[in-house]
Amino acid sequence: MSAETLPPTGQEPCRGCQQLRLAEALANDQRDYSRATDCRVLLRRHRNTAECSERGPA
Structure with missing residues (x-):
């Protein structure tokens, strides 16, 4: 996983993005x-x- 796919600091992570990254x-x-x-x-x-x-x- 690269740094550009992570949410900016202090921002709430997106549940949909998290699920797709896990998959x-x-x-x-x-x-x-x-x-x-x-x-x-x-x-x-x-x-x-x-x-x-x-x-x-992304």
């Missing part, structure tokens, strides 16, 4: 790199929605 980590652990890529794509899409409290580039 990506689990997929990587299981060596399911296709699913890990899907999670990264979904995280980027989620970060562009109004429901994301960490809005911005």
Whole structure:
């Protein structure tokens, strides 16, 4: 996980972002790199929605 995918300091983490990051980590652990890529794509899409409290580039 890179620093740019983490929420800015003092900001409440977004639950949707956390779930997608966890899913990506689990997929990587299981060596399911296709699913890990899907999670990264979904995280980027989620970060562009109004429901994301960490809005911005992923």
